[in-house]
Amino acid sequence: MGSGGHGLEYILILLAAALLAATALNRLRVPPLLAYVVTGLVIGPAGFALVPKGPVITALSDLGIVFLLFAIGLDLPLSRLTAMRRFIFGLGAAQVAATFTVFALVLLALPLAGLAGPGSGLIIAVAGGLALSSTATVVRLLVDRRETVTRFGRATIAVLLFQDLAVVPLLSLITAMASPGDAPQDLADVGDAARGLAIGAAAIAAILFGGRLALRPLFRVVAATDIPELFTGLCLLVVLSLGLLAQVAGMSMALGAFLAGLALADTPFRHQVDADLAPFRGLLLGLFFIAVGMVIDLAPVLDSPLLVLGLTAALIAAKALLAGGLARLFGLTLAQAVRTGFLLAQAGEFTFVVANVSRGLGVMDDSTASLISIVAALSLASTPLVIALGARLADRIEAVTRDDALLPRARTRCPPRLSSPASAGSAAPWRRSWRIMRSPMSPSTSRPRRWPARARRVTRSITATAASPPCCARSGSATPASSSSPWTMSRPPGHRCRRSGAWCPTCR
Numbered sequence: 001m002g003s004g005g006h007g008l009e010y011i012l013i014l015l016a017a018a019l020l021a022a023t024a025l026n027r028l029r030v031p032p033l034l035a036y037v038v039t040g041l042v043i044g045p046a047g048f049a050l051v052p053k054g055p056v057i058t059a060l061s062d063l064g065i066v067f068l069l070f071a072i073g074l075d076l077p078l079s080r081l082t083a084m085r086r087f088i089f090g091l092g093a094a095q096v097a098a099t100f101t102v103f104a105l106v107l108l109a110l111p112l113a114g115l116a117g118p119g120s121g122l123i124i125a126v127a128g129g130l131a132l133s134s135t136a137t138v139v140r141l142l143v144d145r146r147e148t149v150t151r152f153g154r155a156t157i158a159v160l161l162f163q164d165l166a167v168v169p170l171l172s173l174i175t176a177m178a179s180p181g182d183a184p185q186d187l188a189d190v191g192d193a194a195r196g197l198a199i200g201a202a203a204i205a206a207i208l209f210g211g212r213l214a215l216r217p218l219f220r221v222v223a224a225t226d227i228p229e230l231f232t233g234l235c236l237l238v239v240l241s242l243g244l245l246a247q248v249a250g251m252s253m254a255l256g257a258f259l260a261g262l263a264l265a266d267t268p269f270r271h272q273v274d275a276d277l278a279p280f281r282g283l284l285l286g287l288f289f290i291a292v293g294m295v296i297d298l299a300p301v302l303d304s305p306l307l308v309l310g311l312t313a314a315l316i317a318a319k320a321l322l323a324g325g326l327a328r329l330f331g332l333t334l335a336q337a338v339r340t341g342f343l344l345a346q347a348g349e350f351t352f353v354v355a356n357v358s359r360g361l362g363v364m365d366d367s368t369a370s371l372i373s374i375v376a377a378l379s380l381a382s383t384p385l386v387i388a389l390g391a392r393l394a395d396r397i398e399a400v401t402r403d404d405a406l407l408p409r410a411r412t413r414c415p416p417r418l419s420s421p422a423s424a425g426s427a428a429p430w431r432r433s434w435r436i437m438r439s440p441m442s443p444s445t446s447r448p449r450r451w452p453a454r455a456r457r458v459t460r461s462i463t464a465t466a467a468s469p470p471c472c473a474r475s476g477s478a479t480p481a482s483s484s485s486p487w488t489m490s491r492p493p494g495h496r497c498r499r500s501g502a503w504c505p506t507c508r
Helices: 008-026 030-045 055-074 080-085 085-108 120-131 135-144 153-177 186-226 228-248 253-265 268-292 298-302 307-331 333-341 351-361 364-382 383-401 429-438 448-462
Strands: none
Touching: 008 030, 008 055, 008 268, 030 085, 030 268, 055 120, 055 153, 055 228, 055 253, 055 268, 055 351, 085 120, 085 153, 085 307, 120 153, 120 333, 120 351, 135 153, 135 333, 135 383, 153 253, 153 307, 153 333, 153 351, 186 228, 186 253, 228 253, 228 268, 253 268, 268 351, 298 307, 298 364, 307 333, 307 364, 333 364, 333 383, 351 364, 364 383
16 A cells, blocks of 8 residues: 555555444453454454554554553542542552462473573563453443442452552563663763653652642643633643643653543542543544554464463453452352452453563563463453353352251241140240241331231241151250240251251241
8 A cells, every 4th residue: 555645544444444343343242452463453454454553553552551540540549449438449459469479480380391491571571461451341241230239349449459550560560670781880870860760750759749739730721711622732731741741851741641630530530530531432442452462473373282271361350369369368168269250361452552662672572571461361251251151150159058047938837846836836925026027127127018918927837736757856955844834945046957058947
């Protein structure tokens, strides 16, 4: 294709392909992220080679990362971090640290198996990238299943929030590991490094605290004009200018955009800013994931498909076990921990970001980056199936280990063992007490018209004769002579019925 359009024709092909792929795969309930990666595979060098990866596409995809990190910072107000601090900084930090450690140890053990040992930068990039999960995919599935307000849903979202927080230091660490030869050698170099750190710290403080003081009145003035395009233009100006300020200070534009989002997170304009920038963020992120798909090499899949499938299965199993075990340690029930583990078992969108950044910095070669991207894409594609499997397993566990109060009532009722058989016919006291105990609501809130039907069922059950053979074993036995009252019950506070397996209703 000619270059007369200065790359515009390539952007048109990208937009058309992304639109068609996302629409078609959405009917199959495939995540949009995966649809964009597949689009890049089809139109890139591994497919029909319709679009070469040039500087225009690279710049647009980098802007996608900038807007993504801005959205993450915008979604982290201080009040939210404080309310979920136990799960975010407890369970989330433990999950990231444990997963990173396990994957790093596996990579360090490769020389013992006769394979080439990776460098420290590659270990950090691979272990850190695979420790992350997909925020967009998991949150969307939780919303579709109406499980965001459940205990395991809140724990999962808290872990995802900490993973989003961990992305910025992870990318900074990979960038620092990319140039080991730039380490300070003498006092002058140490002074330059210290000066650079001071400039970076000053820029971070200026963006965070200065932004909080200056952005609120600025947005208030622009919002008072009631002109939507001015507000949208101000949003774009803030993101790009603060990102450029961070880049001038020696940091990345993504870090500056993240800090800008944090500065706006506690303002009343947060939701409007997010709504105005959502279309730009979606389009640029789509271009980024298309660019990721364009550079994926399918040779590892074609040469050793079993290896790729095995790595994907090992990734899902390891992350599910680690996340589920840690969730159990943080107070979730076994069924809730299983659901949490399966929800966090896949790789995330930032896995592609880490692989792409590491490839660009020379930390990761093309074959390794392609393998990581393919494994991440397969784990994302299997996310709905994995979550459904986790839900079924959790339901089985709940059916076995649920609380005794939640067990279904048995059809065969264990009759009370009365000390006096002659007094078994008049059961007025038992009728009243059983009616209260068997009611699912307290007597003060129950509807009066529901009492007669329940009372009739209780009457039929309670007026059984005391000579009926008991269906369960009780400790102790009272005789009429030893009973001070004809209604004295000879039983412990509670016992399990041998015939039905439920708690005896007379002992609740």
